[in-house]
Amino acid sequence: xxxxxxxxxxxxxxxxxxxxxxxxxxxxxxxxxxxxxxxxxxxxxxxxxxxxxxxxxxxxxxxxxxxxxxxxxxxxxxxxxxxxxxxxxxxxxxxxxxxxxxxxxxxxxxxxxxxxxxxxxxxxxxxxxxxxxxxxxxxxxxxxxxxxxxxxxxxxxxxxxxxxxxxxxxxxxxxxxxxxxxxxxxxxxxxxxxxxxxxxxxxxxxxxxxxxxxxxxxxxxxxxxxxxxxxxxxxxxxxxxxxxxxxxxxxxxxxxxxxxxxxxxxxxxxxxxxxxxxxxxxxxxxxxxxxxxxxxxxxxxxxxxxxxxxxxxxxxxxxxxxxxxxxxxxxxxxxxxxxxxxxxxxxxxxxxxxxxxxxxxxxxxxxxxxxxxxxxxxxxxxxxxxxxxxxxxxxxxxxxxxxxxxxxxxxxxxxxxxxxxxxxxxxxxxxxxxxxxxxxxxxxxxxxxxxxxxxxx
Amino acid sequence: xxxxxxxxxxxxxxxxxxxxxxxxxxxxxxxxxxxxxxxxxxxxxxxxxxxxxxxxxxxxxxxxxxxxxxxxxxxxxxxxxxxxxxxxxxxxxxxxxxxxxxxxxxxxxxxxxxxxxxxxxxxxxxxxxxxxxxxxxxxxxxxxxxxxxxxxxxxxxxxxxxxxxxxxxxxxxxxxxxxxxxxxxxxxxxxxxxxxxxxxxxxxxxxxxxxxxxxxxxxxxxxxxxxxxxxxxxxxxxxxxxxxxxxxxxxxxxxxxxxxxxxxxxxxxxxxxxxxxxxxxxxxxxxxxxxxxxxxxxxxxxxxxxxxxxxxxxxxxxxxxxxxxxxxxxxx
Numbered sequence: 001x002x003x004x005x006x007x008x009x010x011x012x013x014x015x016x017x018x019x020x021x022x023x024x025x026x027x028x029x030x031x032x033x034x035x036x037x038x039x040x041x042x043x044x045x046x047x048x049x050x051x052x053x054x055x056x057x058x059x060x061x062x063x064x065x066x067x068x069x070x071x072x073x074x075x076x077x078x079x080x081x082x083x084x085x086x087x088x089x090x091x092x093x094x095x096x097x098x099x100x101x102x103x104x105x106x107x108x109x110x111x112x113x114x115x116x117x118x119x120x121x122x123x124x125x126x127x128x129x130x131x132x133x134x135x136x137x138x139x140x141x142x143x144x145x146x147x148x149x150x151x152x153x154x155x156x157x158x159x160x161x162x163x164x165x166x167x168x169x170x171x172x173x174x175x176x177x178x179x180x181x182x183x184x185x186x187x188x189x190x191x192x193x194x195x196x197x198x199x200x201x202x203x204x205x206x207x208x209x210x211x212x213x214x215x216x217x218x219x220x221x222x223x224x225x226x227x228x229x230x231x232x233x234x235x236x237x238x239x240x241x242x243x244x245x246x247x248x249x250x251x252x253x254x255x256x257x258x259x260x261x262x263x264x265x266x267x268x269x270x271x272x273x274x275x276x277x278x279x280x281x282x283x284x285x286x287x288x289x290x291x292x293x294x295x296x297x298x299x300x301x302x303x304x305x306x307x308x309x310x311x312x313x314x315x316x317x318x319x320x321x322x323x324x325x326x327x328x329x330x331x332x333x334x335x336x337x338x339x340x341x342x343x344x345x346x347x348x349x350x351x352x353x354x355x356x357x358x359x360x361x362x363x364x365x366x367x368x369x370x371x372x373x374x375x376x377x378x379x380x381x382x383x384x385x386x387x388x389x390x391x392x393x394x395x396x397x398x399x400x401x402x403x404x405x406x407x408x409x410x411x412x413x414x415x416x417x418x419x420x421x422x423x424x425x426x427x428x429x430x431x432x433x434x435x436x437x438x439x440x441x442x443x444x445x446x447x448x449x450x451x452x453x454x455x456x457x
Numbered sequence: 458x459x460x461x462x463x464x465x466x467x468x469x470x471x472x473x474x475x476x477x478x479x480x481x482x483x484x485x486x487x488x489x490x491x492x493x494x495x496x497x498x499x500x501x502x503x504x505x506x507x508x509x510x511x512x513x514x515x516x517x518x519x520x521x522x523x524x525x526x527x528x529x530x531x532x533x534x535x536x537x538x539x540x541x542x543x544x545x546x547x548x549x550x551x552x553x554x555x556x557x558x559x560x561x562x563x564x565x566x567x568x569x570x571x572x573x574x575x576x577x578x579x580x581x582x583x584x585x586x587x588x589x590x591x592x593x594x595x596x597x598x599x600x601x602x603x604x605x606x607x608x609x610x611x612x613x614x615x616x617x618x619x620x621x622x623x624x625x626x627x628x629x630x631x632x633x634x635x636x637x638x639x640x641x642x643x644x645x646x647x648x649x650x651x652x653x654x655x656x657x658x659x660x661x662x663x664x665x666x667x668x669x670x671x672x673x674x675x676x677x678x679x680x681x682x683x684x685x686x687x688x689x690x691x692x693x694x695x696x697x698x699x700x701x702x703x704x705x706x707x708x709x710x711x712x713x714x715x716x717x718x719x720x721x722x723x724x725x726x727x728x729x730x731x732x733x734x735x736x737x738x739x740x741x742x743x744x745x746x747x748x749x750x751x752x753x754x755x756x757x758x759x760x761x762x763x764x765x766x767x768x769x770x771x772x773x774x775x776x777x778x779x780x781x782x783x784x785x786x787x788x789x
Contacts, residue, residue, distance in 0.1 A: 105511045112508050148507055183700050191579070191700050226499035227761065304536045306483055308516055389489070392518035393499040395506055396485070404485055404516040417674045419496065419697040 059436070063429030069230060070171030070179050071214040072142060072205065076123045076150065077164040083114050088158060111155055116147035120169070127210050128201055137198035141205075143170035145228035170218070171211060173229040173423040175202050179211065182422045219430065223395050224411070229420055232427075234434060236397050240310050240390070240405030241379060247314025247401060248321055248378050253371045255318075256325030263326075264333040265355045284323035291320045292384025300388060308389040308404040316388060317378040324374040325367075332366025333359065365453040372446035376439050382409040408435045483535040484741055486515035490525020490542030491631055492672045493571055493691050494728050497767050498542050501750045504761060505742075508749070512742035517542075519672070522631035526731070530555035533735045539743055541731045544571065544631030562734025564782050566747060568756055568775065570768040572692035572717040573635055573724040576702040578680055582617025584609070584687070584705035588723070592644025594621045597660035600648060604662055622686040624679040627668040635726040636689060640707075677701075692717065693766025718768045725768070734785060751779050 089103040117139055124138050146169040153167075154160055174193040177183040179202060189196055205211035222233030259280075267273040295316035299305045305312045336359050344354040385391070391410050398405035406414065412431045418424040488498055499517045506514025520528065522543040529541035530551055547563065555563055575586055593612045596604055609616035626632040637659055645658030667686065669676045673694040680688050680702075687705070692712055695702055704712060707723055716722040730750075737743050749755060756762050756769050763769055770778070 108510045109508060187700055193697070193699070225503060226496060227503045300536055301531075304534070307487055307536055307538070308518065389518050392487075392489070392516045393495070393502065394516050395499075395503045395514040404487070417672045419673065419694045421674070421677065421698055422700070 056436075059429050059432050062426055063431075063433045065180060065182075066426035066430035067216050067219065068213045069216040070176045070206075070211055072124070072169045072171055072211050074123045074127065074167060074169070074210055075164050076119050076167045078150075078154065078161045079119060079122070080162050082118050083116075083154060083161050085111050085114060085154075085158075085161075088155075108155065112148075112151055114151070116150045119150055120146055123167075124201075124205075127205055127208060131197075131201065131204075133197040133201050134195075137195045137201065140194055140198045141172055141175040141202050141211075143172050143228045143230040145225060145231045146170065168214070170228075170230045171202075173420055175211075176230060177422045178202055179206055179213075182426065220434075223397055224393065224406070224414070225395060226393060229418070229423055232415075234408065234411060234431060236394055237406045237408045237411035239398050240313070240394075241407045241409075243310035243398065243401040243405070244314040244317055244407060245375055245379060247311065248317050248375055249371070251315070252318040252321040252325055252374065252378075256322050256371075256374075257329050257367055260326045260329035260333065261355060261360070264330045265359070266351070280323050280326050284327055287383075288320055288381055289383040289387070291316050292387035294319070295384060296387045306402055306404070308392050308394070308406075309402050310390075310398060310405050310407075311401040312388050313385050313390050313407065314401060316384045317381060320381065320384065321374040321378045324377065325370050328370030328374075329363070329367050332363040332370070335366070336362050365450040368449050368453065369446045372442055372449075376442040376446075379442070380409055380435065380439060382407075382413060385410050386413070408438070485513040486540065486740055486742055486746055487518075487538045488515055488540040488542060488730075489518035489520050489528050489538045490540075490730070491522040491544040491728070492519045493544040493630075493632060494542035494730065495519050496693065496765060497569075497728070497762050498730065500761055500765055501746070501755055504755065505746055505749050509742065509745060512745065515540075515742070515746060521629040523629050526551050527554075529731060529733065530558055530560055532558040533560055533733070535740075537733075539733050539736045539740050540746075543729045543731060544726060545634050546727075546729060547731060560733055560735060562785065564732040564734050564785065565729055566732065566751070566778050566782050567727050567729050567770060568751060568767075568778070569728050569762065569770050570717055570725050571728055571766075572712045572722055572768065573632060573639070573726065574690050574692050574695050574712045575687055575705040575707070576680075576690050576695050577619075577687050577705070578684055579701060579703045581684060582609075582619055583703055584617070585615055585709065586705045586707050587647075588640045588644035588707070589647040590616070590644070591623075591640050592648055592658075595623055595625075595661050595666055596641070596645060596648070596658070597662050598649070598657060620685040621665045622667070622683055623665060624667040624669050624676045624686050624688040626676075626689060627670045629670060631726070632689065632691070635724065639724045639726075691766075692768075696766045714763070714766075714768055727770070728767070732782065747782055748779070751775050 086107075089100065089107055091097070091100045117135075120142055121135055121138050124142065149167075149169065153165075171179070174183075175198075178185070178192075178194055178199055183193065192199065194202070202211060218231055219233045220238070221235055222231050223236040224234075225232040263273060263277060295312060299312045299315050300307060305315075340358055340362065341354055344358040345351075349357065385407055390406055391414060392404065392406065393414070394404050394406050396403065396405075408431065412428055412435065415424045415428045415431060486502075488502070495517060502515040502517050505512065518525075518538075522541075522545055525538070525541040526543060526547060528538050531537050547565065552563065555561070575584065575591075577584065590612050593599070593604070594606060594609065598604060599606075606612055606621060608618055608620055610618045625636060641661070642655065642658055645653050649658070667679055667683075669679065673688075673690050676688040676690060677698065680686050688702075690702070692714075695704055695712075706712075710716050710722045712722045712724075717725045732743060732747060753772075754760050756767070756775065757772065758769065760769065769775070
């Protein structure tokens with residue numbers, strides 16, 4: 001018996017050994033598989049990160065130089081010979097306001113017609129007294145809108161005439177290209193934009209420290225300009241985008257959240273609500289350009305909204321953002337545990353009270369995140385805006401959503417097409433940086449608000 | 458719950474305000490059309506805004522000559538444009554559409570000329586073209602059977618040994634029409650005889666042309682992608698990018714402001730804008746804009762437009778066009 005036992009035992013031990021052996025073999029394979037999967041996953045994550053780094057690196061490296069621009073720091077004498085203007089009209093007793101306004105505008109136009117370029121030329125010439133450089137070359141290194149900077153100084157303070165004041169003027173786009181080296185400095189004369197005299201003058205001023213790099217704050221405060229590319233800025237596009245975002249927030253968020261609450265909490269399950277649901281889901285997958293066509297056909301042609309206005313753009317973007325907000329809100333409503341509803345109902349709350357007092361507060365972080373992400377998506381949308389005429393050249397800051405305007409992503413598109421490639425290529429990337437910065441801060445706001453609400457809960 | 462109600466009440470209130478104020482009069486001139494005219498029109502618009510403090514700066518959109526005239530002819534009213542820029546003359550069919558939609562006072566203003574140039578990258582060979590050579594390169598029909606030339610030096614020994622590839626504007630651009638009329642048709646007649654059919658002549662080899670729907674920046678991008686390609690550009694665009702592009706002569710003439718103004722360079726075209734007479738007096742500033750556009754300081758020798766690469770029309774011609782505009786001369 002004992003022998004049998006023994007042999008039985010040894011057989012069992014053999015079996016166990018064998019099993020252990022099999023397991024060990026399998027274990028090795030499992031560990032290997034796991035290691036392979038892990039390394040593949042890591043490689044995928046690293047390559048995704050690598051792409052992002054390359055993309056952002058490229059954008060930042062190309063765009064950052066555009067935030068600094070050549071400025072000319074000099075002194076301008078408002079020569080009364082040149083700025084020969086009479087006193088600004090004042091409202092006479094007995095004169096109607098309309099008449100006074102007309103006189104004042106006529107005065108402003110006469111001021112505009114003074115030869116401001118002569119003042120600029122004289123100011124530059126004092127830095128190069130012995131050079132016989134021609135007027136055209138001198139003016140070619142100064143931003144053409146400098147004349148309006150001087151004009152506005154006089155309109156604001158007519159007492160300045162006859163005085164010499166220190167001033168900072170922008171260099172022209174071509175001078176900026178030359179100093180920065182964005183145009184190949186070794187090219188022969190006939191391939192350069194500036195004349196040899198202008199280039200020599202720019203180099204001399206740069207060496208003297210009269211011409212130096214400054215942060216281009218006008219990029220944020222000026223409107224777009226074709227006459228003076230160096231002084232073009234994003235203020236108009238920014239305001240246009242802001243108006244559109246306001247319209248999206250005011251319209252898409254309440255409508256989206258309300259319809260999500262109704263569909264999820266109150267709607268009876270029938271054909272009609274099914275139909276609505278399917279269509280909302282389909283709407284989320286419709287390409288944005290289709291919304292642009294719809295906007296042009298409906299908002300502009302049927303409702304007669306103005307062309308190129310943030311109002312029409314905002315409405316189109318609202319349509320585009322609605323499904324995103326509805327779907328995200330519904331899924332966060334669905335994630336609320338049934339026990340919460342049952343508890344509320346069990347304590348005698350009505351259906352509406354249950355939804356607004358118990359369910360909705362829990363979903364605030366989700367709804368907020370969905371709304372902000374929807375708005376951020378709308379902020380970056382370009383295609384539908386092109387179809388409602390928002391890709392126009394606009395040199396005003398819009399004062400209402402009804403004024404013509406562009407938007408930040410459309411401004412990228414417009415500057416990308418500007419013929420002064422050397423100057424506008426870095427500028428385009430700078431605009432991308434501004435837009436990305438706005439997007440990132442919107443997303444950061446979403447994360448911050450979410451964590452705040454979650455803590456309060 | 459109350460706050461939600463307030464929010465939606467505010468939302469609908471705002472929507473109502475927007476809708477109501479949409480009915481207010483537009484006080485900014487709205488312009489659209491040719492991307493060749495766009496830089497010039499934008500410059501004039503901006504200067505206009507600076508010199509006329511009582512008017513807003515006009516808004517200038519693109520869309521090509523065809524697109525601009527289509528918008529122009531959509532009808533009369535504040536949600537239609539006031540001025541269409543065009544790099545070709547308005548067509549009969551477009552005038553008909555305009556008239557059908559109630560636009561019957563179409564005032565044509567020709568303001569200057571633009572040269573069309575052929576340019577290649579500076580790191581490639583330079584060209585001395587003739588319309589005949591261009592047709593022999595990209596026309597579908599050779600003298601005997603289909604055209605199969607692959608390199609420029611097969612057409613003439615003067616040309617460098619470079620693959621034939623041309624980026625030309627698509628038919629939404631007015632430039633295409635000028636390219637066909639001033640280059641393709643004369644070239645075709647030189648090859649196939651004076652009585653060659655236009656239809657046959659305009660058939661181009663699809664394998665050696667790239668049709669550019671967008672603007673000249675897209676053409677430039679094509680040249681950077683395919684270094685052998687030759688692009689068709691406006692003179693002003695070439696002028697701003699002469700560090701990367703070199704221009705070909707046509708019939709031995711180099712395109713410059715002077716040769717185009719004197720009519721020596723063969724491929725140039727007049728530029729126009731069309732003003733909707735019905736909007737004059739409704740949208741403020743249209744007449745002032747036109748007068749300012751045609752004034753000596755803007756559109757004259759040494760003016761801002763010439764500095765931007767436009768060849769201003771002769772002064773007498775400008776005066777005549779202005780006179781016709783003032784008296785309400787229609788395009789037809």
